[in-house]
Amino acid sequence: MLITRHADASAVLADPRYVPPPVAQDAPEGTLAWLRARVSRFSTGTTHDERRLDLVALLDGIDPAGLRADARDLTRRRGGDWRGVPTTVLGAALGVEDASPVADAAAGYLSGSGGPAADTAVAKLLASAGIPEITLLLQAHTATETLIEHALRHRTPGQDVDALLRETLRHDPPLTVTRRVDTLTGDEVTIDLVSANRDPSVFPDHDRFDPHRRHSPHPEDSPHGGSSPHLTFGYGVRPCPGPAHALALAAGVLEGLVP
Numbered sequence: 144m145l146i147t148r149h150a151d152a153s154a155v156l157a158d159p160r161y162v163p164p165p166v167a168q169d170a171p172e173g174t175l176a177w178l179r180a181r182v183s184r185f186s187t188g189t190t191h192d193e194r195r196l197d198l199v200a201l202l203d204g205i206d207p208a209g210l211r212a213d214a215r216d217l218t219r220r221r222g223g224d225w226r227g228v229p230t231t232v233l234g235a236a237l238g239v240e241d242a243s244p245v246a247d248a249a250a251g252y253l254s255g256s257g258g259p260a261a262d263t264a265v266a267k268l269l270a271s272a273g274i275p276e277i278t279l280l281l282q283a284h285t286a287t288e289t290l291i292e293h294a295l296r297h298r299t300p301g302q303d304v305d306a307l308l309r310e311t312l313r314h315d316p317p318l319t320v321t322r323r324v325d326t327l328t329g330d331e332v333t334i335d336l337v338s339a340n341r342d343p344s345v346f347p348d349h350d351r352f353d354p355h356r357r358h359s360p361h362p363e364d365s366p367h368g369g370s371s372p373h374l375t376f377g378y379g380v381r382p383c384p385g386p387a388h389a390l391a392l393a394a395g396v397l398e399g400l401v402p
């Protein structure tokens with residue numbers, strides 16, 4: 144089933160009956176598939192709750208403002224060559240000195256189709272970092288770089304970086320779909336985040352890229368809930384725990400690119 148309406152997408156994401164599609168649990172130790180069986184993202188129930196708490200605790204210890212400044216400085220020091228900057232900066236904040244294998248490992252992290260290069264990269268990371276730190280780096284890598292790519296397409300001189308990123312997230316989400324399995328029927332559900340983020344019943348003038356758009360709270364939340372109405376960072380049972388960190392890393396890179 145394909146879900147495109149914002150209200151339906153929010154309902155599925157908030158309902159524990161829908162879980163991520165299961166991943167293999169019997170892969171050889173130290174491979175990408177082995178790692179995927181051990182992370183929060185692909186687990187359910189109390190296992191998910193416990194793994195997620197570890198990640199949230201790690202993120203709580205990292206100040207987004209520091210990430211932003213470090214990403215800005217490193218982008219400038221590299222003369223604008225920003226690829227890899229978010230991962231290097233986040234890696235340093237997590238105590239991972241060599242985050243260079245992250246790109247290869249991240250390529251197949253969500254899909255599971257990594258191949259030997261991904262397995263080698265995972266083995267290198269495991270030699271010097273724990274699973275929670277590696278999880279954060281793999282989750283962050285592709286999504287944050289894609290956000291920066293998309294924002295650069297819309298950037299105009301003198302533009303407010305935070306407003307640009309907010310509207311880029313809604314209009315051009317780095318992750319376009321997320322999947323769930325209905326535990327009652329076994330049916331697979333695909334949530335189309337691009338369509339949900341342009342649902343005309345939630346977003347007036349939905350197709351227009353408007354960095355001045357007022358981003359009100361999610362319609363299902365209390366007026367004081369404060370969560371964003373777009374679904375780019377997920378919603379409900381297992382939303383992204385790192386939106387502030389993602390925005391800080393992306394904003395720092397964009398600031399570093401301004402001459």
Ligand code: HEM
Nearest residue numbers: 183184282283286287290321375376377381383385388389
């Ligand atoms: C623009 C950048 C990012 C986007 C668009 C994004 C988006 C998402 C989404 C949609 C999910 C939920 C997936 C689902 O419900 O099926 C998610 C999960 C997650 N994200 Fe992000 N993310 C970004 C950056 C980051 C960063 C920088 C970090 C870490 C610092 C991070 C850490 C995680 C983790 C650990 C999960 C799994 C949560 C769980 O298992 O409960 N993400 N992300």
